[in-house]
Amino acid sequence: MLGASQRRRTVIVMKPDLTQLYPPSRLARVREATAEAGLDALLLTPGPDLRYATGYDAIQLERLTCLVVPAHGEPFLVVPRLELAAAQASPAGALDVEMVPWEETDDPYALVARRLPAARAVGVADRMWAVMALRFQEAMPQARQVPAGRVMGRLRARKSPAEIAALREAGAAIDRVHRQVPALLKAGRTEREVGRDIAEAIVAEGHAKVDFVIVASGPNAASPHHELSDRVIGPGEPVVIDIGGTMPSGYCSDETRNYCIGEPPAAYTAYYQVLRRAQQAACRAVRPGVTPEQVDAAAREVIAEAGYGEFFIHRTGHGIGLETHEEPYIVAGNTRPLEPGMAFSVEPGIYPGEHGARIEDIVVCTEDGFESVNHVERDLIVVD
Incomplete structure (x- = not known):
């Protein structure tokens, strides 16, 4: 449950400048x-x-x-x-x-x-x-x-400065929700109970609506689009938390972080470090002129070289703006060069079966590289 101080917390949301967002x-x-x-x-x-x-x-x-x-x-x-x-x-x-x-x-x-x-x-x-x-x-x-x-x-793939500002606002709001997650995750709670509290926090932190809440524990973490269930979260289990919503501006948030209730399994720790390197490699590959398939390959090569290639079962990312999923898609075969202002997720994953992990940030292609609108720690977060 959210604590009393969390329930009372009021977030002041500045009304977006619609003339700049929709000129x-x-x-x-x-x-x-x-x-x-x-x-x-x-x-x-x-x-x-x-x-x-x-x-x-x-x-x-x-x-x-x-x-x-x-x-x-x-x-x-x-x-x-x-x-x-x-x-x-x-x-x-x-x-x-x-x-x-x-x-x-x-x-x-x-x-x-x-x-x-x-x-x-x-x-x-x-x-x-x-x-x-x-x-x-x-x-x-x-x-x-x-x-x-x-x-x-x-047209929508390349964001204006006002749109990028709206995405930064959305990223900061969902960051604030992720920072509350460790207080909500406890052994003995169900995924649905945790998900309900997260949904409340998404709205409390300034979103106009909740778009999705994934709380995937233990083997459920091996399913990238797992739905909330009544599964009880147990000690020593990894948990994938993938959440997002729509801000009053109309622009969306989407961020995935990974948690573990107590000491994580050794096998999980091993591939999580690989995943962390893969996500860093994909982000570093982002710059104008690079193609989405090259960004995808940057993540995929790290994972494949470590022997986990068969467990990376989806594209590396998707565009985001007025929709959670829109162009550009970060996937093999997409050869349209990236341009400044393009915004998309970078979210490689590894899903062996007994558990799984995914690290996701929303990044914006800049004139000479990238900017992440998410800033919560990307290392595994261990919850006591």
Whole structure:
């Protein structure tokens, strides 16, 4: 349980500067990128792409809300009449964007089709519901659909100074949560009990919502995406704690640290030192011009040379921003060179079966290297 002093602790969260996070100029860049991609328009429904373009964190409903960004022409926001006030009150209301409300008996898909009569190729938001994509396909049979991520992913991958500041704020908040974990981890407690307390701390430390809490003890630590369970944590057991949330800014945190209840097993200590070196090697590899697959290889080579290669079963990292997982992905085959402002996790893992470990930091590629937004100790934390 959280102590009384922890429950009373109040964190003052500065309201993010939405004008800097979601600048009016961004929409023009989205339109330019749409034209450069050879598309006639982008169709962005509620989700991270819409928020990135306008700052509008719209509710995902069965009623269509869609920002239409023509390659040549002015963007417009199709919105249900009952959501019009919310759209106008959002940062989108301060943009020079026409808002087109529709009534309950209207067909909003036909409305969009009528305004894009010459469209032959459109990008649909990666998070658009399938039923909506199909409705657009019916309304615009002449228009080939492609993922809007081909345009939006590249724009979102390179963060602005304001976005990097938001990620630093998120990193500091999740650091504060990890510093509380040793007081919450005790032999005899269940993963679910510890996870509940961590979730409370994530919100208390300034997040708007909890995105995930992984408390993986003993053999469960060998499952990278383990769900909370009623397993009782025992003495001498390693525990992987992977946690993250979304800040009021819309930007996400994600950090993994490793703990052990008392003296760790000798086999675990041996490969944990390898993992520590691998994570350091991958971070040191980060700089402009290096490819994500080279960063992945830097971690993988250390682990393979030590004889644990078969137990490193996932990519080294993923981009982060308005989503916990977005471009760039740090994996073999990704040859797009890193650029200053790209933000992503560096999180190699080793999972032999009887236990496992993963060390994760969010790093930002700088002009000459990298910056980590996480600062909690990366060595194994032994809890008495």
